[in-house]
Amino acid sequence: MTREGWARITAGVIGAAVLLSLIPPLAKALGRGEGLFEAIWGLLRWFTITTNLLVGLVFTRLAWRGRDSVGPVLLGGTMLAIVLVGMVFNLLLPALPHQTLWDALGDRIHHVVAPIVVPLWWAVFTPHGRLRWTAPLLWALYPLGYIAYTFVRVAFTPVASDGHSRYPYFFMDLDRFGPGTVVLNLVGISAGFIVAGLLSVALDRRLATRG
Template structure:
């Protein structure tokens, strides 16, 4: 069951990425640009991580609980930020609209459902959120450098040219705090959903 569910999630993520590539290719006319342009977005990088992780899981590779927790948190961030800050900012149609729905809505729902239902519990550590935060922090540095070089930022809330460095820093801090709180909540939920070993042993003895 876990491998089948992982395969379905991998298929959803790869499908969304492929549709996004095709839509960008139709716009740019360049395969290189169709690969490079989407890679400015945290959404695409996170869905790519989801696709690789769940493909490996579907093929029988062991995924560490910490890694799976970090991937789950990152894709949840994708969905929450999209719903709160990005939904409706750009009018989409055709393949771009379908890719938008898969990458921002479908995958960010499937992954946490998988984690709740099928991931081993009781194995996350309180220090894990600090490790998980390295991914969005690294992305922020990359996005700011790339945006400055290209003159176009991936997201409006990190657009230094329009908002100024102070506002972008504040936005980054608020998102980082939300990510940290969500990470701690995930660890707490992991502890709460941990099987009661003592109760299980007592039940086995009866």
């Protein structure tokens, strides 16, 4: 089989895995009596979900149309975003409780498997040498956009009577920490994201010289 063939097959497996792994949390929400729109809206508060949805769509297109169907900036940004998901979850967040095997499997695919296999696919199958040093600034628009989107959502979300946070992640919780700490948390994560982006561009250029 050709390199392109392997790239499309493996991209299809990755895309299908992350998209199918969205079913358990959606089914769980529906099982609590939420309507379909309410369940989807609830899931879209999480950076993990929005990013894995992006991965699923991008890799489905790669499988369907081939490696040249997704530009290097979009593919590199998708790769970096899912790496951020894995790093933040595994370094900063507690393990999630699971009611079923499917919940646990979906969680592992989203937080562990995808953050490993997506950059590996990018390193092995992507045509390298096409990224510019300005790419990390464009990539940073995604997490910054997510931050803005989260604060807008929260502005229309009342404080829960049971004490649950309105914020999807503790390091964004203005109610608990106040603006000073939250800004420092988000600046630190954003700076790390840009540094990782610069390292990705450097690796892209290094891999191009070896290709």
